[in-house]
Amino acid sequence: MGLSLRRIVFLVSTFFLSLSAFAQDSSFVQWTVSSKKTATGEYQLQFKGKVQGGKMLYLFTKDAEGLDSIAVQFTDSSIAKKGPLQIKGGSSSYADPVFDNKSVLIANNEVNLTQDIVITGVVPALLKGSLVYTTGGKDEFLPAQEYLFDVKMEGGVAQTARIKINSIDLKNTASNCGDEGTEGKSLWGIFLLGLVGGFIALLTPCVFPLIPLTVSFFTKRSGSRAKGIRNALLYGFFIFFIYILLSIPFHLLDQTDPEILNNISTNVWLNIIFFIVFVVFAVSFFGYFEITLPGNFANKADSKASVGSTLGIFFMALTLAIVSFSCTGPILGSLLAGALTKDGGAMQLSFGMGGFGLGLALPFALFAMFPNWLQSLPKSGGWLNTVKVVLGFLELAMAVKFLSNADLVKQWHILPREIFIGIWVVIGFLLVLYLLGVIKFPHDDKKVKIGPVRWTTIILFSVATIYLIPGLTNTKWASLRLLSGFPPPLTYSLYDKEVFEPLRDYDEALELARKQNKPLLIDFTGWACVNCRRMEENVWTNSDVLDLMKNKFVVVSLYVDERKVLPAAQQQTFTTKTGGKKEIITVGDKWATFQSENFNAVAQPQYAIVGLDETALTKTKGYTPSAAEFKQWLECGLEAFGKKK
Missing domain, CATH: 3.40.30.10 (Glutaredoxin)
Known part of the structure; x- marks a missing residue:
């Protein structure tokens, strides 16, 4: 018999909760936990639960389709469960329509459970664990929840690890040499990086053709040149302002927990998600499909563009940000993800987003002030698609970096330094072949004309690819100093290398x-x-x-x-x-x-x-x-x- 929709929800929610370290316990069941020593290194955990709110607690373990509705979990592998979770009272049978009217064990008032465990390592004075369980009702089914518990253990060893060292006082150091603070050291560098990203976004086919159209609109529809310049400057400011607004939620997160952005940037699953997203961005840039926001977003913003003078200009800027998303999104995503892996958190992100917005907005304002400059712009054509494809190859290289971050944190050793560099060499080689016209993508012209700019780009990427090749060797030239920090460290290698190794405790x-x-x-x-x-x-x-x-x-x-x-x-x-x-x-x-x-x-x-x-x-x-x-x-x-x- 196939799984019902509710059963699928149950399975998926239980699985993802088991991966989560941030789940909160539910108010539908109030738990207490105690422990009893049964032998050397063996204990029995005793759980008492009180179900509230007219809900019911599922109590089945390993049903016919292998599902657990309730289980005790530990992060330490030295703690093993001895036998299944035992139900000591408070359970009853219920023909549940969620499970095709199959009879399942539930509790709808009070319940007592026990779990025997064996600890092979040092027994802690306070044992940490979690009880993952599922609740529901006659007309609803709730995802799995988690009760995090600390329970005292008889004969356990008290935690003695030191974290706060009271004698360390940075306000009273023996010498004043060093940094006064670490914040703000690279904010303007991030701003310039964002500015470059904004300029690059201008050269994409979603944005470049809009420059003469938008400037012409302001200069011809504003009534006077002075008013046209004012409106164009306001339009540029709103583009800049919209991208600044996108960083505000990260400031709220940063204030809640100063370490949260560092935790986000090094989160294994988030880095894997970035890897997948950047691969998708790359395939989109290659022309196989287009990433767009839902059409109603653009339509609603566009419909407001004629409302009032200042408000209308704001919605015009918002419309530009939305309709150009298929080209600017991947570039902006690269900037956003890159800022989160750096050290300044939300403030660096704001500077980067501000730089990106300014780079995108500045040409619109300048061309409105000096409309004669429009005549010097190159005409739209196949070169815009070439820029987009080149960016696609760069997105692939960035994707490998995020996968490498996850690999380094988990120490999987699937991307040692030489394999990482080898993938970049292959990407560089394919990029050069594309620029030479050997490789083609869906929206490329049939005949490739290689002019001075394209030849210059070919030479630059050829030199960069050749520069990477010594990184595959076990020689003194393998350090690749110009790229230090981006590939995995020299110690994370296929070769045995003698390097200085500090202690770790x-x-x-x-x-x-x-x-x-x-x-x-x-x-x-x-x-x-x-x-x-x-x-x-x-x-x-x-x-x-x-x-x-x-x-x-x-x-x-x-x-x-x-x-x-x-x-x-x-x-x-x-x-x-x-x-x-x-x-x-x-x-x-x-x-x-x-x-x-x-x-x-x-x-x-x-x-x-x-x-x-x-x-x-x-x-x-x-x-x-x-x-x-x-x-x-x-x-x-x-x-x-x-x-x-």
């Missing part, structure tokens, strides 16, 4: 520093951090810097996006300095919170020098592409350490 590094009487250099980093890789490949490799790091410091790298789950005994609910509660489940959770609590930052890379008494010797240091400047900061830390002896 703060307390272990501090103990070694005290034994060797050296200051501790903390490197807050991430697997998906571009600027971290640039520092490691361009600054750390400097002979003077490397000598200091290897011989004068004990270095520890703390990966804030490490998804390895902590042992149960090290998991905890941490109270932040602002009074909030944060679940520390993974290694990355621990080090990200360690950074934000002690060093007031969530951006990477961030470097800190700490003395043997765990006081800050200097102010912290952010991304520093100058090896000389970074060396000077290290020497300042050594000098401060010497004075404190």
Whole structure:
């Protein structure tokens, strides 16, 4: 018998909830949990639930089609369930139409459940887990919900991992060398990147033909040249303003949780989604289909374009943003995703979006002010489609980068450095063949004319592709310094390479520093951090810097996006300095919170020098592409350490 629609909803919702770390428990069932030790390393968890609101709680496990309606889950693999979940009272049978009138176990008042478990590792004093369950009613079916619980364990070991180090005070450092702050260092760089993206979007077939049409509309319909210029400038401002508005929701997220944008940028599934989306964008740019927003959006915006003077101009700008989405969307998506992987969060995103909007709006205003310039514009034609296809190849290269981010965070090793570079070489080779006319796509002209601009583009991409080839080898030329940070790190390789490897645990590094009487250099980093890789490949490799790091410091790298789950005994609910509660489940959770609590930052890379008494010797240091400047900061830390002896 086929699955009913409701049963499919049940299966899908249960599956996705099992992947989610952000689910909230429902008010329809109030739970309490306790534990009882039954043997060495063996416990029984006892759940008491009270169903409310006239709902019913499904209690079947592994029905005829293999579905669970309720199950206990743990993140730590050292905790195993011993037998199935046991129902100790409060259940009844019900012929449920959701399951084709099959008789299923439910509870509609109070219920008692037990789950036996075996813990092979250290037993924590407080065990964390979740109870995933499903509720419903006669006329409705609710998706699976999750009850997150902490339960005391008899004989368990109390969590001793340190996160907040009270002796670290950045306002009272032994030396004032270092950065005053990490915010705003690259905002204008992101703005310029967005500006370039806006200019590129102008050369797409969705936008370029609109320039003379729009400028002509304002200059001829405004009554006077002065009013036409005013309206065109207002039109350009509204284009800029609309793209700024798109970044506002990210500021709200950033205020809710300063680490949320970093978590988004390193989220494995989000990076995989970006990979898929960018591949779809690329195929669209190749001309096999067109991505558009629903027609009613454009129609509604266009219908308002004649309402009043200022309001009408605003809706004209909104109409442009909507109808050009099939071309600007992928470029804007590249910018948005790129900004989220950087360190400035929502503010960098706003600067990038503002730059993009300005790049898109500026020509409309300038051509309205100087309409004679329109005569110098090239005519629309096949070259616009060529620009679009070239962008499609670049979208494919970006897609590989996002897949690489997910691979690095999860350490799957499906895209080592050489395979990543090899894919880029293939993309570059195919792009050159396309520009030479060997490869054609649906909307290309049958005959390709290769003029000076096209020859220049062919040469540029040929040189770039040839430059990548040494990256496939195990030679000194494999570093590809011009691209450092974009491919996976040199250590993530098919070859065995000798590189400087810091420690990975703060307390272990501090103990070694005290034994060797050296200051501790903390490197807050991430697997998906571009600027971290640039520092490691361009600054750390400097002979003077490397000598200091290897011989004068004990270095520890703390990966804030490490998804390895902590042992149960090290998991905890941490109270932040602002009074909030944060679940520390993974290694990355621990080090990200360690950074934000002690060093007031969530951006990477961030470097800190700490003395043997765990006081800050200097102010912290952010991304520093100058090896000389970074060396000077290290020497300042050594000098401060010497004075404190």
